[in-house]
Amino acid sequence: MSDPQYPDQPTHYPAGGQGYPGYAGHDERPAPSRPGTLLAGCILTWVGSVVGLLLGLLILGLSSSDEFADVFNGAGADVETLLKVLGGVLVVWSLLAAVLAVFVVMGNRWAAIALAVLGGLYTAVVVYGIVTSGDFSGLVGIVWVLGCLALIFSGSKDWFDYKAGKRVNY
Numbered sequence: 001m002s003d004p005q006y007p008d009q010p011t012h013y014p015a016g017g018q019g020y021p022g023y024a025g026h027d028e029r030p031a032p033s034r035p036g037t038l039l040a041g042c043i044l045t046w047v048g049s050v051v052g053l054l055l056g057l058l059i060l061g062l063s064s065s066d067e068f069a070d071v072f073n074g075a076g077a078d079v080e081t082l083l084k085v086l087g088g089v090l091v092v093w094s095l096l097a098a099v100l101a102v103f104v105v106m107g108n109r110w111a112a113i114a115l116a117v118l119g120g121l122y123t124a125v126v127v128y129g130i131v132t133s134g135d136f137s138g139l140v141g142i143v144w145v146l147g148c149l150a151l152i153f154s155g156s157k158d159w160f161d162y163k164a165g166k167r168v169n170y
Contacts, residue, residue, distance in 0.1 A: 031162055032158045032159045032162050033159070034105070034107075034159055035154075035155045035156045035159055037151045037152070037154050037155055037156070038104065038105070038151065038152050038155075038156045038159070039105065040151050041104075041147075041148045041149065041150070041151030041152035041153075042101040042102075042104055042105050042148075042152065044144070044147065044148045044151065045097055045098070045100075045101040045115070045148045045152075046098055046101055048094075048097070048141075048144050048145070048148065049094040049095070049097045049098035049101070050094075050098075051094075052090055052091075052093065052094035052097070053090075053091055053094040053095065053098075055090060056086075056087045056088070056089075056090030056091035056093075056094060057087070057091060058087075059083055059086055059087030059090065060083070060084060060087035060088065060091070061087075062083065063079075063080050063083035063084045063087060064080065068083075093118070093122070096118065097115065097118055097119075100112075100114050100115040100118065101115065104152060106163075107159065107160065107162075107163030107164075108163070109160040109163075109164060112152055112153065112156070112160070115149070115152070116149055116152075116153070119145040119146070119148070119149050122141070122142075122145055123142050123145060123146065126138035126139075126141055126142050127142070
């Protein structure tokens with residue numbers, strides 16, 4: 001009995017061990033690769049996080065220094081407490097950004113969105129500082145953060161969709 005029982009049915013699966021197009025999980029298109037821009041944005045985020053972490057640790061170390069506090073004596077505030085809070089927030093912020101970048105590299109879209117929110121908050125705080133003080137030195141940080149986010153989000157939608165198990169249309 002060499003003829004199939006039902007002549008309209010195929011006698012074997014397509015070559016290469018792949019299933020038929022249209023069935024879930026058996027798409028013939030290859031999986032999209034991780035965008036290079038996403039990886040570059042995450043690497044730059046890690047570099048920025050290391051810089052922020054070191055700066056935060058430096059501020060924490062200087063917060064108990066009497067010589068450093070004497071520079072700010074005319075400020076009228078408890079400088080030691082202010083520096084400890086600033087240094088602690090910077091350390092936590094930097095560590096959070098680094099961890100979120102790890103999750104972004106693994107393909108978690110929620111981490112990319114959380115990283116964008118973190119970057120937006122950073123940008124808002126620095127812009128507020130620029131407006132109130134007139135010191136434009138924070139612009140470098142803003143450009144860094146926005147550049148990282150632009151790299152992460154440019155061309156990564158299909159890859160995030162694939163990682164989330166959604167059908168990829170490309």
